[in-house]
Amino acid sequence: MDYNERPDFEGGIQCDTAPFDMKTPIDYKVMMDYLDACEASYPFLVRGVIGTTIAGRSIPFVRLGAEKTMKNVLYVGSHHAMEWITTSILLRFIGEYCCSYKLCRRIYSISMPFLFNNRTIYVVPMLNCDGVELQRYGVDPDFIMKDRLISMNGGSEDFSNWQANIRGVDLNHNYNAGFTEYKLLERELGIFGGGPTKYSGEYPESEPETAALVSFMRQIEPSMIITLHSQGEEIFYTSGGETTPRSRQIAKALASMSGYKLSEPEGTAAYGGLTDWFIKEFKRPSFTIECGRGTNPLPLKDFFPVYVQLREMLFTAPLLS
Numbered sequence: 001m002d003y004n005e006r007p008d009f010e011g012g013i014q015c016d017t018a019p020f021d022m023k024t025p026i027d028y029k030v031m032m033d034y035l036d037a038c039e040a041s042y043p044f045l046v047r048g049v050i051g052t053t054i055a056g057r058s059i060p061f062v063r064l065g066a067e068k069t070m071k072n073v074l075y076v077g078s079h080h081a082m083e084w085i086t087t088s089i090l091l092r093f094i095g096e097y098c099c100s101y102k103l104c105r106r107i108y109s110i111s112m113p114f115l116f117n118n119r120t121i122y123v124v125p126m127l128n129c130d131g132v133e134l135q136r137y138g139v140d141p142d143f144i145m146k147d148r149l150i151s152m153n154g155g156s157e158d159f160s161n162w163q164a165n166i167r168g169v170d171l172n173h174n175y176n177a178g179f180t181e182y183k184l185l186e187r188e189l190g191i192f193g194g195g196p197t198k199y200s201g202e203y204p205e206s207e208p209e210t211a212a213l214v215s216f217m218r219q220i221e222p223s224m225i226i227t228l229h230s231q232g233e234e235i236f237y238t239s240g241g242e243t244t245p246r247s248r249q250i251a252k253a254l255a256s257m258s259g260y261k262l263s264e265p266e267g268t269a270a271y272g273g274l275t276d277w278f279i280k281e282f283k284r285p286s287f288t289i290e291c292g293r294g295t296n297p298l299p300l301k302d303f304f305p306v307y308v309q310l311r312e313m314l315f316t317a318p319l320l321s
């Protein structure tokens, strides 16, 4: 049975004005059309742009909740191109939040008007817009960087295993946290330039996507961030063994809500990521959630079960910050 038709499931509310289409794989246009529909249906939803990608796509953000509340939290999806299921998860969350707030419902015993007035949730559903489009559709024959991209992809026009942005920079290694140390490791791995994955870029925040997100975070000063990746059903909350006093406590709560296990980053995963940067810079809780289990990109049929795993976390985490 279709998820939206399941009256027994708390999330299966008939959001008649902006239904989320779970049968179409996400891409940039599907995301933007859905945000347009939400904006038209829910006047309290605030939408903006954090910056522009290399190919000129606006990177959207959504604000849920009143402008000035006690705390801001930030959710980010699709740092990595193959992980677009995380964008679908965040869009479904946006839709469900808006519909529930409009109907003054309670979700997981949380009164939606209370949540709206006491926490501001910022969502950047797709950071790597260009990368997702490249992974989904391959390179545009008229694109000025076409030959360079194919060369970075080992001469192949098959971009189905592409994770980076369209300059071949892995956005989740491009933050200013352990960048120099990672460069040494990168060279040991034989990575000397742009490619499908793990190249950190020439310098920290060299990419418009990471620079835009860092500037946005400095502006909104989140008390906590949650970054969605796929896959592994794991939660990372430390950076180089460091964390914040409250992080472990919150991480345990998130693990119990989702059934995911707590993990420590190892190898290349331990450098240059958003969680590393946020813990170092803001000294506040930050979590990397590896959504679902399987081989990336996770198939569309995984969307519903993975959303169900994460739903309580997405609604409840702001109140733990």
Ligand SMILES: [Zn+2]
Pocket (backbone or CB within 6 Å): 079, 080, 083, 172, 229, 230
């Ligand atoms: Zn990832």
